[in-house]
Every structure is written in C-alpha cells, then in structure tokens.
Amino acid sequence: MAIRLENVGIAVRDIDAAIAFFTDLGLTVLGRDTVQxxxxxxxxxxDGNHAKIAVLQTPDGHGQLELFEYLHPDAIETEPTLxxxxxxxxxxxxxxxxxxxxxxxxxxxxxxxxxxxxxxxVYRLTYLRGPSGILVMLAQDLTKG
Numbered sequence: 001m002a003i004r005l006e007n008v009g010i011a012v013r014d015i016d017a018a019i020a021f022f023t024d025l026g027l028t029v030l031g032r033d034t035v036q037x038x039x040x041x042x043x044x045x046x047d048g049n050h051a052k053i054a055v056l057q058t059p060d061g062h063g064q065l066e067l068f069e070y071l072h073p074d075a076i077e078t079e080p081t082l083x084x085x086x087x088x089x090x091x092x093x094x095x096x097x098x099x100x101x102x103x104x105x106x107x108x109x110x111x112x113x114x115x116x117x118x119x120x121x122v123y124r125l126t127y128l129r130g131p132s133g134i135l136v137m138l139a140q141d142l143t144k145g
Contacts (some may be wrong), residue, residue, distance in 0.1 A: 012134070021130055033049070
C-alpha cells in the first residue's frame with residue numbers, strides 16, 4: 001500500500017492574516033475556496049460544517065498546508081498548544097536564513113518563544129507563535145551554504 005503525506009490542516013481565527021504570514025515566509029497559495037454541504041459534513045464529522053479554506057505550498061513543491069477558518073459551527077478557542085503537550089504539535093520549516101525569516105515573522109507580531117538555539121553547530125532553530133497561536137519551528141541548516 002502506497003501512502004504519502006498530502007498536507008497538514010490548521011484551523012485559524014483569521015485566514016487572511018494566516019495567509020499573509022505564510023506567504024511572506026515564502027509559501028504560495030495554490031487555491032482558496034469556501035466549503036460546505038453534506039460531503040463536507042461527512043468528511044469532517046461536523047453537521048453544518050462551513051469554512052473558508054486555502055491551500056499553500058512550500059517553494060520546493062513538497063509541503064502543503066491547508067488553512068481553514070470556520071464560519072459554522074463557531075470556532076472553539078483553546079489555550080495555545082505548549083511544546084510538551086500530546087497531540088498535533090507544530091509545523092516546521094527549513095529556511096536558508098533564520099534571521100531574515102524572523103524579521104518577516106516579527107512584521108506579523110510573531111517572535112521566538114525564548115530565542116534561537118544552536119544544535120551542535122548543525123542547526124540554528126527556534127519555535128515561535130504564528131497566527132492563531134500556531135507553533136511554528138524555523139530551522140537553518142548550518143552545514144549548507
């Protein structure tokens with residue numbers, strides 16, 4: 001049986017703000033839509049499911065995010081995920097220049113949780129809170145370039 005990762009889905013408060021953040025980091029919007037109906041109720045398991053969606057792709061063409069903003073039922077606000085919690089955790093990106101990427105993130109009000117770590121002179125990496133409290137990891141491979 002063949003299997004491949006299609007995308008990672010993330011519910012957001014404001015889809016336009018999330019798109020702006022991820023496109024500024026370098027992702028491309030592949031498409032946007034509004035979904036609802038019996039098929040959406042069945043697929044997602046929510047009656048009356050109605051959401052704005054957007055699919056974004058990484059520049060290398062291998063990674064995709066599906067962002068969705070619920071119109072109905074109302075989105076449920078929870079505390080932001082902590083790094084040690086069980087469950088869906090974070091989305092991670094390799095970047096060529098972590099400092100430049102953090103400047104972009106800062107323009108969206110997103111800053112490292114603690115700072116930039118150096119992992120054995122192989123990676124510089126950090127976690128930050130992206131739009132809607134999403135945990136985002138940025139990592140620069142120091143062995144390249």
